[in-house]
Amino acid sequence: MTSEPPADLHAPGTFDIAREAADLPLTLVRQWRESGQSIADARRLLSGHTATGYSVVSDSAGLTKLSGQLSLLHVLALIDRPKRILHAHGMAVGGRAVGVWAADNAQMFHPASTDAQTLLSALLRVQDEVERHCRVRIGIGVHHGHFYDLSGGLYGAEADAIEDIAENHLEGGEIAVTGTVVDRLPAGHRFAIRRKDGVESTIGAVYQVLDGPRLNDAPVGDERYPIPYPLAFHDDLLRLERRPDDTELAERLTGRHLRNRTVVLAERDAVPAGSPELTLLNGLALSAVMKETGLRLMPPEGAIEIKVAGPLAIYAFEDPAPAVRFARRLRSRLAEHEIICRIGVDTGPVLAGEIPGGGRDIAGAPVNVASKMAQDLGRPGHIYLSEAVREHIDPTGDPAAFTPVQCTVSGVTMTFFEG
Structure with a gap:
């Protein structure tokens, strides 16, 4: 006899929502409105917000089936742990979180001084940990380029392009990088890299990182990513993650939140x-x-x-x-x-x-x-x-x-x- 599905089920696949940008930079908007709104004005206003480095974007895979079987709180608990893993390992190699990690999306920024080998080794370790500990897999896209850092979010054509790759062209467990990342690897590197077919992007060719050295000795960083929930709820979510079969706890938290x-x-x-x-x-x-x-x-x-x-x-x-x-x-x-x-x-x-x-x-x-x-x-x-x-x-x-x-x-x- 099979159990009845939870009452607050949602349609399968509905967690595949498009990424949301950071809050509006209203001061910059006011300056733009008060300017002559020329190309020269635009470049002047944006010049103080440029950021060069790596944008690392992840998106979950495998939620289509699970979201048809589990309640909202159980799905939120499932997508929480991969985000914690990515944040901890990203912080450990000098990255910082970008924006609020709503739904199943996550984004880190690493400065241009970051060694490309170190970053890819850390991401391979992330995928190992996600496979070992999580029911939900993630795809990770990486691009080295030029962005605009506004109100804690990365803006611009290159930022949009790598987000599109991560959300629409990757499978769970996959790491994909652009040519600008591959070009920063030294000759004789030990990563197995292959051109990814079927992906057309304004930021150039896309490659899969199939294997390579893991950053096993990196210290574990802070797991407290920029959560999109009240802190009290997130604490309860962690309790549900540890006790996923506790139906009484799930019902109590549903009524509470x-x-x-x-x-x-x-x-x-x-x-x-x-x-x-x-x-x-x-x-x-x-x-x-x-x-x-x-x-x-x-x-x-x-x-x-x-x-x-x-x-x-x-x-x-x-x-x-x-x-x-x-x-x-x-x-x-x-x-x-x-x-x-x-x-x-x-x-x-x-x-x-x-x-x-x-x-x-x-x-x-x-x-x-x-x-x-x-x-x-x-x-x-x-x-x-x-x-x-x-x-x-x-x-x-x-x-x-x-x-x-x-x-x-x-x-x-x-x-x-x-x-």
Whole structure:
């Protein structure tokens, strides 16, 4: 006899959410708005934020099956340990964490002075430890290049490119590096490296690191990565990781930390191509407009802004109907600023709260379903409601506003509504 699945299951594959950038650098946006907004102005403003070194990005694999079998808290516990391992070993060889490690993503920055052999040896050791101790595997992408370090996050075309490689082109257990990393290895190195086929990138060829020396003698660094949860919850998450079969503990923690909320996730369209500097600053300025507009439209009670990061804005509402009204008004007001967005709305149990470094974050199936509908499947200028949200909307006043759509994502058929 098989056990019943947990009540707060979510669709398989929904943890494969796109990476979120760091919080908006609003001071820089203000300086950009007050400037002449020329290429020269852009380069002057960004000149003090350049960073040269290695961006190391990881993304989990194997969650599609597990997320269809386990509760939200169990999945969060599973993806926690690989992040702790990467952070400890990265810190041990001189790296620092980048941004908030939301969902199953993680990112480290290593200065240009870091020896490429040392870094790859540390990452091979990371993969050994993950395979030995974790049910979830990770893919790791590495690029040596030039980035913009803004509000604790790495920005720019090269930063985006290595993140895309890690999230969309790697398997669990894989380490992939760009040619700029390979070129920094000395002649006669002992790493087994092979060109990775089928990956086209603006930052050049991509190579797999198949084997090589491990950094077995490196001291273990700090495992406390930039967690995207309140500290009290993370402590409970570690307890659940140690006692995964304790159903009473899982139920108690679910009641303590999860709340039913309606999530509104909006993504604006990309900035038209120009110089890299103009593209970056104009994009940040548009995100600032999203933030200002959303705050003006939010009701005084029953809703909070979670964050505006890069092209994304995320809000949480106590009830679905005000969330849908807000989504429609946000779409309309942004269109007045010539900002076209796609918006997903879903409802259900989430974990939300203030994070140790300041600000808020949120996790749970509604975030991921809203992302799938809007970011992965949505069309610009449209709003997408999940079935759970649609049940709360009175169709009599606006029967043709939303029409059903059916799509298959990660092997799962989703039905939602487009308006």
